[in-house]
Each structure stands twice: as C-alpha cells, then as structure tokens.
Amino acid sequence: MTLETSIEFLKNIGTERAKLIKNVLGISTVEDLLTFYPIRYIDKSKIYKIGALTKEPDADIQLRGKITDIQEVVYEKGKKRLSAKFRDETGTMDLVWFRYTNWMKEAIPLNKEIFIFGKVSFFNGNFSMSHPEIEADEKKALYGTLLPVYPGSEKLSKRGISNKFFQNVIYSLLKDLPNLISENLPNYLMKSLKLMDRINAYYDIHFPKNFKQFEEADRRLKFEEAFFFQLGYGLKKLHQKTKSFGNPFPIVGDYFNNFYENNLPFELTNAQKRVLKEIRTDMKRSTQMNRLLQGDVGSGKTMVALLTMLIAMDNGFQSCLMAPTEILAQQHFNSIQELLENTGIKVRLLTGSSKTKERKIIHEELENGELSILIGTHAILEDKVKFKNLGLAIIDEQHRFGVAQRAKLWAKNNIPPHILVMTATPIPRTLAMSFYSDLDVSVIDELPSNRKPIITAHRREKDRLSVYNFCREEIEKGRQIYFVYPLIEESETLDYKNLMEGLESVMNFFKSYNVTMVHGRMKPAEKDINMQFFASGQAQIMVATTVIEVGVNVPNASVMVIESSERFGLSQLHQLRGRVGRGAEQSYCILMSDDKLSKESRTRIKTMVQTNDGFKISEVDMELRGPGDILGTQQSGVVDFKKLSLIEDSAIIKASKLAVEKILEQDSLLNHPDNQMMKQYYIRQYKGKNKWAQIS
Structure with a gap:
C-alpha cells in the first residue's frame, strides 16, 4: 500500500463506498484519507x-x-x-x-x-x-480519550458511512503509517522550533490523548504546509535574483539631487525615506529589482515613483509608469508634470486616446532617447513603442494587468528593467507574506504631516436633511462634495434609476450650486469633461457611481457621501473614502445606509467609522470575505491548505518564511545531506504545482 492507493482497496470500503465517499467528500486515495482531518473532538477523558x-x-x-x-x-x-x-x-x-x-x-x-x-x-x-x-x-x-469527529453528510450516514466508520478506517490505517510516510523536515529545524515529528503528528491529529498533543500535532502540520509553500516562493525568488540580470544604478546624481533640494514641495515622511532607501539598495545591484510598494491612499507613492525615475535618469536610463485606466494615467501625468515644472525634464502621456500625431512624436522621442519619462496605459505595451534604454518599469495597481501584458513590458529592453509594483489596495500582512513572497515588499505606513485623518460617520435615511445641511455648510466654506451610488452589474437599470433619483434629490436641495454627474454608461470624453468641470471647481457637487474609486484627485473636495453603503465591500469603501482628505482641510466621509443591516454590513460600517488604517481594514476584510476573494483568485483554489489558515496562523506563516530564508541563505541548492529529505519531498510533492509563485 502507498499514499496513492485507492481507498476502495481498504478493509470495509470497497468499490461502491469508495465511489460515494469520493463524490461527497472528494476523498479517493490513502493520502486523502490521512489528511481528512477531524473538525472537532469528543472528550472521553x-x-x-x-x-x-x-x-x-x-x-x-x-x-x-x-x-x-x-x-x-x-x-x-x-x-x-x-x-x-x-x-x-x-x-x-x-x-x-x-x-x-x-x-x-x-x-x-x-x-x-x-x-x-x-x-x-x-x-x-x-x-x-x-x-x-x-x-x-x-x-x-477510554481509548484515545479524545475521539475525532469527521465531516460527514446524511447521504453517507444512510449508507452506513458514519463518524464511527471513519474512526475505525483511519485508526486501522494509522497502524501502517511508518510504511506510508517519512519525515520531510530537517532534524535541526524540528529541534530549533520544537516541532513534533511527522508520524506522531498524524497519529495525534486523529487520535490525541489530550488537547496538548492535539495542539502540537496541529502546529506541526500547519507549519509543514506553510513551509513548503514558502519554499516554492523562496526558490523562485532565488532564481530571479541569480538569473534575472538587471542594469545596476550606482549613481544618485544631479537630476535626483536638484529636484530633492529645489523642487520637493514638502518634507518626505520617514516611511517614504525608508522605502526610497530600500529601492536604491535594490537598484545598485546587477540583478533585476522586483519590489512591491504598498501605500494607503494619499501616502505619497507617486512621489516615491518620481524620485525612483530620477535615479534611473541619473544612470542614463528611461522609465515608464503604467496605470490600468486612462483616468489614473492622466492623474499620474498631471501630478508628475506639475512636480517637474521648471526642471526642464520632459514627461509624456500615452493612452488609447492619444492622437496619431502625438503618438508619432512619443515613438520618435523614446527611440532616440530624448524622452526619459513616459506615463501611460496598456498603450505602452504596443509593439510600436520602442525604448532606447528602458531601465525602470513602474506598474500601478498591477492586479488589473494580466501576466502576458506584464511580460511584454519586461521585453522592452534586452536586459529586463527594474520593476516597481505599486498598490493602494492594502494587502493583509499574512497574504503579503504568502502570495507576494517572491517580491520584496515595501510599505509606506505614514501619511504626510499636513494631512488630517478623515472623520467617518454612519447615518440613516432619517438623518438625510441634517447630512444635506452639513454639506451645504462645507460648500459655503468653499469646499466640494461627492455623492456616490453603488453599481451592481446584475441590476444596471435599477442602479441607473437610483443614480437619477439621487441626482434629482441633490439638485432639488442644492439649487443654487452647480452639480455634475459621472457614471459607467457615459462615453469617455463626456466623462472626462464632467470630471474636469468638478476638478476645476466650477461644479461644487459631483454625483457618481464607483467610477471615481480611482483616478480623481481634487484636494478641495472635503465630503464623501456614500449612498447605500451596505452594498459596498470594505476595501471599496476605503478606496472611495480616499478621494477626500487630499488637502490640508478637515475632511469627512458619511456612510448612508438602510435601517436594517446584516451582521456583516454592520461590521463593515463599524470598521470604517473606527479606523482610517488601510491595513487594519484589509485584515477585517479578509476575515469577512476570505483570502481568495481578496486576491481575486477564489475560483482557482487559492486557499488550498488542509490545515493552515491565512487569517489565524500568521505567526506560523512568519516562522516558516524566516526558516525558509535562513535555509536558502546557507544552502541555496538544498544539497546539504541534512536537507535531502526536504528536497526530495518538495520535488515529488510540489514542483510545478506551486502555481501561485507564477502569478504574483
């Protein structure tokens, strides 16, 4: 018997029962049965x-x-x-x-x-x-004193496949355990982390004599899952560093220094300085930088991106910044162009809307090296776009780009450019440690000193008049207001109706002010005109759907009213809130909702009211939605762990990551005799299967 043996050959199972167990529980092999873990235990002690x-x-x-x-x-x-x-x-x-x-x-x-x-x-x-x-x-x-309770179903029970049945089958199987499995972690690692050996862990996860034994077995098996998962990422990262050559940027010269001394509009935060130092250290090497830059809305990622591009210029290289939408690309372009005013440094914008004449100029300037900084959308990936010497590629909100698209960007130079990935969507720390561990991670966890924390309040329909009056007071102070409505694809007609009714309500109350509107049905040109009408200050109020989630930067907007806030996800609410609070004045976010709220909606709204910290919000969001939804890969089985929880087991994930880093630092090819069992197990079990290392 081996781990691959079908369960139909086990005593008391047979072909029919095996087929039923496979259909209901997905168990078909001896290994599946061994890792069919109890959901709780009956205490007979x-x-x-x-x-x-x-x-x-x-x-x-x-x-x-x-x-x-x-x-x-x-x-x-x-x-x-x-x-x-x-x-x-x-x-x-x-x-x-x-x-x-x-x-x-x-x-x-x-x-x-x-x-x-x-x-x-x-x-x-x-x-x-x-x-x-x-x-x-x-x-x-009294045997075992703690008896396992396994997942079951009425369909199985009717066929005599009860909890007692699984207890007996697995108890019998465990007698053969020494012939089925061997240790896969090095002795020195188990000793240093006080981990139970593998065979006893399987005995004690199914039939522990007490809860202490269960906890030790549980910890060992969780660590094993986390460890080999991290090993896959660690080996990929090592491969990148040894095989992915990059152009070293050893110089910090005049472009960077002159801007820093003469054009920096405000003192960098300590977090921005720390991140810049990490990026500079990466780019000095002759291997390609692969760094993820996380920063909450308004934390100053664009400034870090610009300073990084100036370092590339100091070393004779071009840079590009690719954003997922034209609005976001335009926003980056406007910000960077304004910052570089009076420096003589040319910046161009390339999007799907760029005119033919403009494109031709950009293509020529890129090829002859006259243009050093290009901001754009997917249009940058076109074959006609050829750089003389691309040394740095910055990708904003990279989860919106496919793998093939990013690969085209890598190919824009013979030696791949350094890669800086930016996201304003905070990634929970356990996910960053797990699914982005082939990237080096930098975090800007500090807002500029001139920013006041946004005050968030929860209000219901009965409070609408007082909310409107508050908004009018803000407008009288010279501020601007957003009213945002939800958009759910299944009921686009209903949402359009809600938006129109909302617009009518706002216009009736705020008769003496200019109101503009933006929604998904508009043509891009019309949308841009209306957004510009608001951004220029000509309109005091914007009524919109979630198209303003990214891409609008109006420092004068001080109030965000989110209608039917219970229909938004937590991260979406946080992103919307980030559209205000961009100036020095106090800003507000008002969450309107129905009187009747589900438990989950109450948790989302309460979290928004209590904190502005995007990382705390992302942790709560992961607890509510699960890790798969956060990563956008639920349908692909992203959380395929039998034991490990990305929500509850962050300490184990961290310990496994540190252990892998230490081992690979000392034995990158895993050739040491002490590491042979681990290496062979990884090759047999995981090689080629760790698809997540190919995605991030």
Whole structure:
C-alpha cells in the first residue's frame, strides 16, 4: 500500500463506498484519507456522575453504570420505542431509542457495568439520553480519550458511512503509517522550533490523548504546509535574483539631487525615506529589482515613483509608469508634470486616446532617447513603442494587468528593467507574506504631516436633511462634495434609476450650486469633461457611481457621501473614502445606509467609522470575505491548505518564511545531506504545482 492507493482497496470500503465517499467528500486515495482531518473532538477523558448533573451539559458526556430495566413502548400508530433505566451510585437516568429497537433490545446488556456516551437532555424533571453509544470494554471506552469527529453528510450516514466508520478506517490505517510516510523536515529545524515529528503528528491529529498533543500535532502540520509553500516562493525568488540580470544604478546624481533640494514641495515622511532607501539598495545591484510598494491612499507613492525615475535618469536610463485606466494615467501625468515644472525634464502621456500625431512624436522621442519619462496605459505595451534604454518599469495597481501584458513590458529592453509594483489596495500582512513572497515588499505606513485623518460617520435615511445641511455648510466654506451610488452589474437599470433619483434629490436641495454627474454608461470624453468641470471647481457637487474609486484627485473636495453603503465591500469603501482628505482641510466621509443591516454590513460600517488604517481594514476584510476573494483568485483554489489558515496562523506563516530564508541563505541548492529529505519531498510533492509563485 502507498499514499496513492485507492481507498476502495481498504478493509470495509470497497468499490461502491469508495465511489460515494469520493463524490461527497472528494476523498479517493490513502493520502486523502490521512489528511481528512477531524473538525472537532469528543472528550472521553472524564466520567460524569448522574447526581452531579445540575443542568444540560453543553457537550456529549460519558457515564459509567448499569442498565437495570428495559421496556418496549408502542406509540403513534404502532411505532415502537425502547426505554431503559440507567443507574450509577448517585442517581437514575432514562435512555431511549426510536430506531433499531428490536436489535437494540437483544444487544443491550442488563445489570452489567457499561459506559454510555451521548447528549443529555432534561425533560419532565428527569435527565435522559437518546440513542447513546454503549461500550462494555473499559479500554475501548477510554481509548484515545479524545475521539475525532469527521465531516460527514446524511447521504453517507444512510449508507452506513458514519463518524464511527471513519474512526475505525483511519485508526486501522494509522497502524501502517511508518510504511506510508517519512519525515520531510530537517532534524535541526524540528529541534530549533520544537516541532513534533511527522508520524506522531498524524497519529495525534486523529487520535490525541489530550488537547496538548492535539495542539502540537496541529502546529506541526500547519507549519509543514506553510513551509513548503514558502519554499516554492523562496526558490523562485532565488532564481530571479541569480538569473534575472538587471542594469545596476550606482549613481544618485544631479537630476535626483536638484529636484530633492529645489523642487520637493514638502518634507518626505520617514516611511517614504525608508522605502526610497530600500529601492536604491535594490537598484545598485546587477540583478533585476522586483519590489512591491504598498501605500494607503494619499501616502505619497507617486512621489516615491518620481524620485525612483530620477535615479534611473541619473544612470542614463528611461522609465515608464503604467496605470490600468486612462483616468489614473492622466492623474499620474498631471501630478508628475506639475512636480517637474521648471526642471526642464520632459514627461509624456500615452493612452488609447492619444492622437496619431502625438503618438508619432512619443515613438520618435523614446527611440532616440530624448524622452526619459513616459506615463501611460496598456498603450505602452504596443509593439510600436520602442525604448532606447528602458531601465525602470513602474506598474500601478498591477492586479488589473494580466501576466502576458506584464511580460511584454519586461521585453522592452534586452536586459529586463527594474520593476516597481505599486498598490493602494492594502494587502493583509499574512497574504503579503504568502502570495507576494517572491517580491520584496515595501510599505509606506505614514501619511504626510499636513494631512488630517478623515472623520467617518454612519447615518440613516432619517438623518438625510441634517447630512444635506452639513454639506451645504462645507460648500459655503468653499469646499466640494461627492455623492456616490453603488453599481451592481446584475441590476444596471435599477442602479441607473437610483443614480437619477439621487441626482434629482441633490439638485432639488442644492439649487443654487452647480452639480455634475459621472457614471459607467457615459462615453469617455463626456466623462472626462464632467470630471474636469468638478476638478476645476466650477461644479461644487459631483454625483457618481464607483467610477471615481480611482483616478480623481481634487484636494478641495472635503465630503464623501456614500449612498447605500451596505452594498459596498470594505476595501471599496476605503478606496472611495480616499478621494477626500487630499488637502490640508478637515475632511469627512458619511456612510448612508438602510435601517436594517446584516451582521456583516454592520461590521463593515463599524470598521470604517473606527479606523482610517488601510491595513487594519484589509485584515477585517479578509476575515469577512476570505483570502481568495481578496486576491481575486477564489475560483482557482487559492486557499488550498488542509490545515493552515491565512487569517489565524500568521505567526506560523512568519516562522516558516524566516526558516525558509535562513535555509536558502546557507544552502541555496538544498544539497546539504541534512536537507535531502526536504528536497526530495518538495520535488515529488510540489514542483510545478506551486502555481501561485507564477502569478504574483
């Protein structure tokens, strides 16, 4: 027998049962059965006394005593039930069976000491137990003391595939365990981290003698999953560093220094300085930089991107910044062009809307090296776009680009450019450690000192008049207001109706102000005109759908009113809120909602009111939605761990990551004799399967 052996060849299973178990639980091999872990345990370590019971116990319990009397009772149209008296030295309890009464009547031992186990009920002044398990053998009654409860279904139970069935099959299988599996972690690692060995971990995850043994087994198996997952990423990262040559940028010269001394509009935050130092260290090397830059909305990522591009210029290289939408590309272009005013440094914008004449100029200037900084969308990837010497590619919100698109960017130079990936969508730390561990991660976790935290409030329909009055007060101070409505694709017509009704309501109340509108049905040109009308300050109010989630930078906007906020996801609410608070004035986000809210909606709104920290928000979002949804890869089985939880096991993930880094630092090819079992296991089990390392 091997781990690949079909379960149909195991005792008491056979072809039909194997087929049913596979269909219901997805278990087809011995390995599947070994990793079919209990969902909880029944504690048989304690024997209760009837006289000591004061109320219904929360869990199933075990008692020792004798059955002294059995009666068959006929009730309801000839149906039978079996009633019995169970006694111990402290009292009496009723036992009852509604099924298999004839068989049970013969099987129940009278006046012999037995163990019963089950759920106790209190009815008509007496304690009783329905369908208790009965065990006459003391050793069997107490074996393991913690008995596993496996996932099951009614469909399986009807075919005799019960929890007891799985207990017996797996208990029998564990006797062969030393012939089935071997250790896959080095001794030195298990010793340093005080990890249980693999064979005992499987014994004790299924049949632990106590909860301490279970916890040790659980920790070992979780660590194993995390460790080999991290090993895949670690080996890929190592491969990138040794095989992915890059142009070294050793110089920080006049372009950077002159801008820093003469044009920097504000002092960099400590977080920005730290991140720049990390980027500079990467780019000094002759290997390609692959760095993920996380920063909350308004944290100053664009400034870091610009300073990085100036370092590229100091070393004789060109840079490009690619954004997923024209609006976002335009915003980056406007910001960078404004920052570089009076420096003589040329910046161009290339998008799908760029005119033919403009494109031709850009193509020529890129090829002859006259243009050093290009901002754009997917248009940068076109074959006609040829750089003289591309040394740095910055990708904003990279999850919106496909792998093939990013590969085209890499190919814009013989030696791949350094890569800086930016995201304003905070990634929970456990996900960053797991699914982005082939990238070096930098975090800007500090806002510029001139920014005041946004005040967020939750209001309902009854508060609408006071919300409108507050908005009017802000407009009178010279500020601008957003009203945002949800957009759900399944009911586009309904959403359009809601938006139109919202626009009418706003226009009726704010009659003396200019109101503009933006929604998904508009043509890009019309949308841009309306956005510009608001951005220029000519309109005091913008009514919009979520198209403003990214790409609008209006420092004068101080209030964001989000209608039907319960229909938005947490990260989306946070991104929308980030459209205000971009100036020095106090800003506000008002979450409007129905009176009746689901528990999840209440949690989302409460989180928004309590914190502005995007990383805290992302952690709550992951708890609510699960890791797969956050990564956008749920349908692909991103959380394929049998034991490990990306939400609850961050300490184990961190420990596994550190362990992998240390091992690869000392033995990058895993050739040391102590690492051979680990290497062989990885090659056999994981090589080629760790697809997530290919995506990030």
